Amino acid sequence: MDVFYSYTYGTAAWLALQAVPLIVSPTVIVTLLSPAVREATTLEVYFSRSLGFTLLALGVLNLLLTGSIPLTSRLTDTSGGVTTDPDDPKAPYAMPSLSVTLAYHAAVAFYCYAMWTQTGVTSFAFGTVFSGVLSAIGLWCVLFASSDGRISRKTGADKRTSGFPFKNSEAHSDKKKAMKKGL
Structure with missing residues (x-):
């Protein structure tokens, strides 16, 4: 499994991990975030679940558009590897999806770091670390995994x-x- 696969599956897993509590128990999330213990309003429950479904959709779209899950049953490449080449029929939107998720992870890492330095809450530190690692891997993929090497057949x-x-x-x-x- 190469770095690009690891990045796409890691992104989908991290987004799903964030989405599940928002969908399953929005009242607990609102109670944890609120300074006073109270019942969540209908609007808060709606926004919590909408954000959870959005995170799940972003994770699934990332897997589909990067070619990690092939959309067709016929593959022209027999090697089975995923490239970020725009001419690759398995992953036509790999680079745009990679760029969007990289920007997302970088923004979330920056936000979590700012909140962690302001509040000192440990969960923001975990968010900073996980999103920061994913943004670093995404940046590595953009810089180094976005093209096949031009290897000479004669000299190698x-x-x-x-x-x-x-x-x-x-x-x-x-x-x-x-x-x-x-x-």
Whole structure:
């Protein structure tokens, strides 16, 4: 399982973990957040459950649009791997979904950190850590897992590398060997 799969499944699990208490027991959530013990109003219950269903929908959409759960029964790629390539028929919206969930996790991590420093409540610290880790993994996926490496068939080296500021003598020796074999 690669990092991209881990990120999409981790995002869906974290969103589901946040959604379940909002849907199942909105009265308990409102009681915990309220300074005075009181019964939740109908509007508070509605907003709590709506937020829970929204978090579940975001998690499921993330899994579907990134290609973690294939939408078709026929796959053109036999390797079974998921890429973030826009031409990949299994994951046409992988990069946009990745970008949206990355922004979401970063915003939630920032908000939880601000609330944790203001109130000192431990649950905000947990939210900061979990959302921060997911946003860091998402940023890693955007930076490094968003394209297939351009690997040379002759030398096996990545074609996107350069020799600046140091000369890659090993790659040049492989290139010379391949050229000698071809001549």
